[in-house]
Amino acid sequence: MSEQSSALKAAPQSGNASSGQSTGDDFVRIVDVVKRFGETVAVKGVNLSVRKGELFALLGSSGCGKSTLLRMLAGLESVTEGQILIDGEDLAKMPPYRRPVNMMFQSYALFPHMSVESNVAFGLKQEGVKGGELKDRVHDALQLVQMAQYAKRKPHQLSGGQQQRVALARSLVKRPKLLLLDEPMSALDKQIRQRTQIELVNILDQVGVTCIMVTHDQEEAMTMANRLAVMSEGQIVQLGTPHEVYEYPNSRFSAQFIGSTNLFDGNVVEDEPDHVFVESPELPVRLYVSHGITGPLGMPVTISVRPERIALTRKPPEGAFNWGRGKVTNIAYMGGYSLYHVTLESGKTVVANVTSLALGEIDSPTFGDEVYVRWSASAGVVLTS
Numbered sequence: 001m002s003e004q005s006s007a008l009k010a011a012p013q014s015g016n017a018s019s020g021q022s023t024g025d026d027f028v029r030i031v032d033v034v035k036r037f038g039e040t041v042a043v044k045g046v047n048l049s050v051r052k053g054e055l056f057a058l059l060g061s062s063g064c065g066k067s068t069l070l071r072m073l074a075g076l077e078s079v080t081e082g083q084i085l086i087d088g089e090d091l092a093k094m095p096p097y098r099r100p101v102n103m104m105f106q107s108y109a110l111f112p113h114m115s116v117e118s119n120v121a122f123g124l125k126q127e128g129v130k131g132g133e134l135k136d137r138v139h140d141a142l143q144l145v146q147m148a149q150y151a152k153r154k155p156h157q158l159s160g161g162q163q164q165r166v167a168l169a170r171s172l173v174k175r176p177k178l179l180l181l182d183e184p185m186s187a188l189d190k191q192i193r194q195r196t197q198i199e200l201v202n203i204l205d206q207v208g209v210t211c212i213m214v215t216h217d218q219e220e221a222m223t224m225a226n227r228l229a230v231m232s233e234g235q236i237v238q239l240g241t242p243h244e245v246y247e248y249p250n251s252r253f254s255a256q257f258i259g260s261t262n263l264f265d266g267n268v269v270e271d272e273p274d275h276v277f278v279e280s281p282e283l284p285v286r287l288y289v290s291h292g293i294t295g296p297l298g299m300p301v302t303i304s305v306r307p308e309r310i311a312l313t314r315k316p317p318e319g320a321f322n323w324g325r326g327k328v329t330n331i332a333y334m335g336g337y338s339l340y341h342v343t344l345e346s347g348k349t350v351v352a353n354v355t356s357l358a359l360g361e362i363d364s365p366t367f368g369d370e371v372y373v374r375w376s377a378s379a380g381v382v383l384t385s
């Protein structure tokens, strides 16, 4: 992870035990890896370690280098600089047939003219597996993804989710030690996608395979991965557990990329080890955050406050920090909760995630109503980049 961006002193650092450093049971080690395509630098010095049995997600916007990194791990693309070690061995020195890696591509095309079982058997046959062993392994792989009853069907006779499971069986049947999944769920609609995410985690757990998955869906990464890395422009900008990255983003980019958030720009007016005060033109009162930062007084910072940490009230809050007054300008009803957009007197719009229960208690404010937004000192995170 890039250390320069994390200015938190007291808040838990994302990283530590879960950072890119080696911990002994690392299965994959990516060391100072750079990838250039002519003028384009697709991957700019990535360091990353993935532990045995871990489900690791690479996350980032389009073109940030996710697929390129995965393709290098699969040995499909050479490394311009740096080194990739799998189980302690240099990938570049391993002949392709000895690489314990299987990759499922961004568009996982099944062979349309072949049955489900032939699709799954294809790679094994190429390796010379035959007869009873071939049959058993194909059956076991299909059983694992609960597709054994569809063995004789052709891909076009299956739903999107079923096809996806066949593609997964095709990857797992070769018993790779490292499974690389590039946007495995991109072809699925939201509902099947959510179900498949859970199934996939269970299957990977059963097999015990180490898996690196690329996605640009942050919810998917949050629900599935043990740890994740947020990438931007060829670099890892933050690395940690989903909880660490969500609760303690280390930059504006990370805070906005993982989940949505409210960002208040201001300047530090008091900095102590256990708290910091920030003045922002966007709020009538100071911001108070219950952790310190590293930096001089007056330093420009941004405070990130997640929508679910913001409470809506009708009455003016007591206390001289962390609140604003405004009018309701938009309400998005989401079922169990509503997203209230409150435009403050400064012109700043704050989004609050209000549960239906909480709404009842404040007599459901509507468009144009005057309300207050407020949050606690532990709700904010100070960002310096």
Ligand SMILES: Nc1ncnc2c1ncn2[C@@H]1O[C@H](COP(=O)(O)OP(=O)(O)OP(=O)(O)O)[C@@H](O)[C@H]1O
Binding pocket: 037, 040, 041, 042, 060, 061, 062, 063, 064, 065, 066, 067, 068, 069, 216
């Ligand atoms: N073979 C190639 N030749 C030249 N440039 C390439 C090549 N492959 C990738 N790139 C460039 O490298 C950068 C990273 O591409 P990559 O495919 O890794 O992005 P990505 O993060 O997977 O994006 P997406 O989410 O859209 O799949 C892009 O700018 C892309 O245009």
Ligand SMILES: [Mg+2]
Binding pocket: 066, 067, 068, 106, 182
């Ligand atoms: Mg890609």
